[in-house]
Amino acid sequence: MELDQLTQNAISLLKSLIEKQSFSSEEENTALLIEGWFNEYKMSFKRTKNNVWATNKFFDDSKPTILLNSHHDTVKPNSAYTNNPFEAIVKEGKLYGLGSNDAGGCLVSLIATFTHFYAKENLKYNLVIVASAEEESSGPNGLNSMLAIIPKIDVAIVGEPTLMNLAIAEKGLVVFDAVVKGTPSHAAHPNNDNSIYNTISVLQWFKDFKFDKTSDALGDVKMTVTQIAAGSQHNVVPAHVDLVIDVRVNDAYTNQEIAAILQEKAPCKITPRSLRLNSSSISKNHDLVKAGISMGRETYGSPTLSDQSVLTCQSLKLGPGDSTRSHSADEFIYINEIEEGIEIYVELLNRVIIK
Known part of the structure; x- marks a missing residue:
């Protein structure tokens, strides 16, 4: 034809x-x-x-x-x-x-x-x-x-x-779940370990962190905090804040390497959902x-x-x-x-x- x-x-x-x-x-x-x-x-x-x-x-x-x-x-x-x-x-x-x-x-x-x-x-x-x-x-x-x-x-x-x-x-993709912990309490009482306040410095860390290796074709690894969730009552300081981090991986790293770096350096617990999207x-x-x-x-x-x-x-x-x-x-x-x-x-x- x-x-x-x-x-x-x-x-x-x-x-x-x-x-x-x-x-x-x-x-x-x-x-x-x-x-x-x-x-x-x-x-x-x-x-x-x-x-x-x-x-x-x-x-x-x-x-x-x-x-x-x-x-x-x-x-x-x-x-x-x-x-x-x-x-x-x-x-x-x-x-x-x-x-x-x-x-x-x-x-x-x-x-x-x-x-x-x-x-x-x-x-x-x-x-x-x-x-x-x-x-x-x-x-x-x-x-x-x-x-x-x-x-x-x-x-x-x-x-x-x-x-x-x-x-x-x-670019590949790894989605991470992260947890920022604190001490739960009644909102009326003093609390120097408020998980939400603790999250401020953690968010700044994710915003500022740079991976060393760049790629001619794909540039830098791009890491973005895309979701945040915490608390269920107005008068209760929650025990933790949950974050979701979207990482777009260049061809200078494997997904496993990205996960290892973040688990070593991040100021909170962080867990990859999957490492298969390379x-x-x-x-x-x-x-x-x-x-x-x-x-x-x-x-x-x-x-x-x-x-x-x-x-x-x-x-x-x-x-x-x-x-x-x-x-x-x-x-x-x-x-x-x-x-x-x-x-x-x-x-x-x-x-x-x-x-």
């Missing part, structure tokens, strides 16, 4: 995806739509829970493998929507709808790209595609659950909105990156988290759309961004996997 027709069909698929609710862990109906695409193009595929995946027709175990991945779950629409979030509306070159930009445009562009290469013989690399679930919630049944099921992968292209520039690194990167000397640069695409480091965080191989974040539109009211993607996305994906892979 001509690439132009494949592109138009991909845009039609995105419209259908928008009009099916697919909150994280509730992606059954969008998985069925994706199955329908594979059936229509007579491509063999498998479905594991709400993850739909396939390998190219002439998969060869002796060759390295590229993963193409994006997700079909969405966040819930925020209250500021003026459009129906589940209606695909095209206006002034924009396709509106929940999940259009994050990451439906990327997903259908990668599906179309995979379809283009599916039956080609004598490729340098195998291709595996995973249309994954539960990305927005970092749930247990998303891409992370597929890594033991799909063939071993050597490098990945993760479809997230990057304006089709090359995100060659991505930073990720790909060498500038990798063929995918060199091909993208030769096509005029810029490189940068991404501050936002994606399914790259669960991969252990090198990975490149690349996709149509703009990350600043993600999770916004009246989310949209430009139609021509999808058209350009498919064109760039195909040309990029042409330069890397065609002998």
